[in-house]
Amino acid sequence: MWARAVSLALATVALAGASDVLYEISDEQYYEMPTLFHLDEYERCLATRGVYCTGSFELSPQGPHQLFQLMQRYAANWVDNFNHTRLHRGLCVSQRCRQLAPQQHPGQGEHNAALAEWFESCVNESTMLSYNLSSRLYQLEYCRRGEVNPDGLSTNERAFAGFVAILLALCAVSTVLDLTLSDHAKKGAAWALSFSIPGCWRSLLAPPPCSSETDLRAFDGLRVLCMMCVIIEHVCWITTHTFLADTRRYEQTRRALDAMLMANSTLVVQIFFMMSSFLLAHKLLQQRRRGEQVPVVRTFFDTMINRIIRVSPSYFVVVWFAASWWSRAGSGPMWTPLIEAEVNICRSKWWTHLLYLNNIVYANDKCLIQTWYLAADMQLYGLSLLLTLALWRCRRGAIYVLTALLAGSIALLFGLAYTWRLVPTFVMHRPESVRTTYSTEPSFNVLYQSPLGNVPGALAGLLLAHLHHQLLDSRIVLSKYKWFRWSAVSSVCVSAWWVAASPLLLGRGAPGRGGAAALAALERPIFAFFVGVALLGAMHGVPSPIGSFLSWRGWGCGARLSFGALLLHLPLNKSLVAARLAPTQLDRQSAILEWFGVASVSYLAALPLALCVELPAQRLHRALSALRRRSHAQSDAAPHDTRQKTDL
Numbered sequence: 001m002w003a004r005a006v007s008l009a010l011a012t013v014a015l016a017g018a019s020d021v022l023y024e025i026s027d028e029q030y031y032e033m034p035t036l037f038h039l040d041e042y043e044r045c046l047a048t049r050g051v052y053c054t055g056s057f058e059l060s061p062q063g064p065h066q067l068f069q070l071m072q073r074y075a076a077n078w079v080d081n082f083n084h085t086r087l088h089r090g091l092c093v094s095q096r097c098r099q100l101a102p103q104q105h106p107g108q109g110e111h112n113a114a115l116a117e118w119f120e121s122c123v124n125e126s127t128m129l130s131y132n133l134s135s136r137l138y139q140l141e142y143c144r145r146g147e148v149n150p151d152g153l154s155t156n157e158r159a160f161a162g163f164v165a166i167l168l169a170l171c172a173v174s175t176v177l178d179l180t181l182s183d184h185a186k187k188g189a190a191w192a193l194s195f196s197i198p199g200c201w202r203s204l205l206a207p208p209p210c211s212s213e214t215d216l217r218a219f220d221g222l223r224v225l226c227m228m229c230v231i232i233e234h235v236c237w238i239t240t241h242t243f244l245a246d247t248r249r250y251e252q253t254r255r256a257l258d259a260m261l262m263a264n265s266t267l268v269v270q271i272f273f274m275m276s277s278f279l280l281a282h283k284l285l286q287q288r289r290r291g292e293q294v295p296v297v298r299t300f301f302d303t304m305i306n307r308i309i310r311v312s313p314s315y316f317v318v319v320w321f322a323a324s325w326w327s328r329a330g331s332g333p334m335w336t337p338l339i340e341a342e343v344n345i346c347r348s349k350w351w352t353h354l355l356y357l358n359n360i361v362y363a364n365d366k367c368l369i370q371t372w373y374l375a376a377d378m379q380l381y382g383l384s385l386l387l388t389l390a391l392w393r394c395r396r397g398a399i400y401v402l403t404a405l406l407a408g409s410i411a412l413l414f415g416l417a418y419t420w421r422l423v424p425t426f427v428m429h430r431p432e433s434v435r436t437t438y439s440t441e442p443s444f445n446v447l448y449q450s451p452l453g454n455v456p457g458a459l460a461g462l463l464l465a466h467l468h469h470q471l472l473d474s475r476i477v478l479s480k481y482k483w484f485r486w487s488a489v490s491s492v493c494v495s496a497w498w499v500a501a502s503p504l505l506l507g508r509g510a511p512g513r514g515g516a517a518a519l520a521a522l523e524r525p526i527f528a529f530f531v532g533v534a535l536l537g538a539m540h541g542v543p544s545p546i547g548s549f550l551s552w553r554g555w556g557c558g559a560r561l562s563f564g565a566l567l568l569h570l571p572l573n574k575s576l577v578a579a580r581l582a583p584t585q586l587d588r589q590s591a592i593l594e595w596f597g598v599a600s601v602s603y604l605a606a607l608p609l610a611l612c613v614e615l616p617a618q619r620l621h622r623a624l625s626a627l628r629r630r631s632h633a634q635s636d637a638a639p640h641d642t643r644q645k646t647d648l
């Protein structure tokens, strides 16, 4: 057994030695390699009825080739570097390689295959000439001649336009009613006013409900802050996804601490999972403390329906937009590969979004990639709700059961990660894998977007809620203890440090199998642990500068808009990047600018979504259920209670 393990390890080392990874190369060597990304002028090409093609090429030498070996050895560090033996080009073929034009047979239209062949020979000629390397076209995005005429509107697009018109009309009518009706008339017609914009604006700005026992004010600030982390990660992600101008800088900064913090900051999604299961369990446990009766089945369905009504309207509208009008929102050399490809996926898998199963069904096709979170959150919310209701009777026992489940899920994740050679977040977000939207990376489906991979976050939230109520029951005030105050304050920094520095544990280059699996299974729980300690501190009133910063009242409105921003920032930004005419730059300066740019545009765009879709739907639901409750009360009361009838 041991002998086999040792020999396996030796074989791995030998293999690593043979593939001969090159970690550092000089600038001179770097720029001897061919440029990875290039785009010719798109609009000029099409306006002059030229042929424009975009695609990716594989280079190969025709004999021993020193430069090619250098490229291979440098690309062997696949965690940090692009694969330099693949080139990505968008060329005005008709202008560059007029002499290679395919012969046109009269009476026969141009074939796409002929254009692709033209494109390939054009690139091959230039790489043969400059590098003595032959290029083979392995992925053609498109070839087109002349300007693209948009098709007529499809039924789907007409329907979406009609829907938006109806929505705006509803908002207008409701707003007029809200402004003109008397207070008395309003009371009877709350449902008719649910679309009123001033009314929604008031609910948006309403102060969050307060509770004397538990200080939850920090949650709003935390939500906005986490959203910002997600946005910066996605900004850099999208740029990696398109054509990048400064690959050298990108590869060099990938191991810088701030770049790792940024790339790994998708771990903060765990905070969202924790908050959502914590708040759920906290609400139910509060009912238990007050001694209220909670019928299991009814609570389950009511809570789930409430959740679905909160999340769905905006979500479905954005999915519908993505499946209809999005493809018309711009143009550019990268528009077809980036946006139109995604729109086509959205058109075929939209129904999985409606069922909140898009992270499991057709998991490889990504439509609005960030929405995996909504699906996973809904699934885990249901699970957390069931667990809380199942553990209703046990108090201390619940903590043991949840801890055991947490440990079990971590062990299971480790087992899966080891068997399938899955990798932790930072390695998963490697350049080539981002370029292909993780289509060759099983870790994304199994660990990142699956409910299983995120179960530790949800369980940690449940555990936190149960622990908190246990403490309340036994009247322990944690903020009295010095050790706790210290650990609560320091765990904020430790969690940030963990995000930034955990990739360093694996060392440079390709990670070992066991180490990668261990980090993949543990990075989320460890992060969740430190965040949990910090949150417990914030709830128990441990004073800390970050706590008071996050408890600022002004976050409330931003927190309510965060959901819209989550939905919108990626499509918005992707459109902006895909409409670029030249490869994009990504370095610290531009990342900061883009970060705040995207964040403000997303929050601004989330405002109409919240005012016209999200809040009206919630208000309508509330008004209708109040109406129903009242009519129930009436019909129940009618046979034997006449007093109530006369009152009404």
Ligand SMILES: *[C@@H]1O[C@H](CO)[C@@H](O)[C@H](O)[C@H]1NC(C)=O
Residues within 6 Å of the ligand: 061, 062, 063, 064, 065, 132
């Ligand atoms: C190109 O490479 C081949 C094989 O490596 C070699 O035989 C040939 O001489 C090279 N041509 C030039 C122009 O360097």
Ligand SMILES: *[C@@H]1O[C@H](CO)[C@@H](O)[C@H](O)[C@H]1NC(C)=O
Residues within 6 Å of the ligand: 058, 075, 076, 077, 078, 083, 084, 085, 086
């Ligand atoms: C780089 O791309 C080539 C051609 O597609 C492939 O054969 C090679 O395995 C890739 N290298 C790495 C390190 O992935």
Ligand SMILES: *[C@@H]1O[C@H](CO)[C@@H](O)[C@H](O)[C@H]1NC(C)=O
Residues within 6 Å of the ligand: 124, 125, 128, 134, 135, 136, 137
């Ligand atoms: C590229 O061109 C060279 C000669 O110019 C040829 O030998 C080679 O087969 C071509 N490669 C491809 C993939 O067509």
Ligand SMILES: *[C@@H]1O[C@H](CO)[C@@H](O)[C@H](O)[C@H]1NC(C)=O
Residues within 6 Å of the ligand: 235, 236, 238, 239, 572, 573, 574, 576, 577, 584, 594, 596, 597, 598, 601
């Ligand atoms: C979207 O991201 C790109 C680069 O990632 C950035 O240049 C652009 O400004 C961003 N969009 C907005 C709305 O700021």
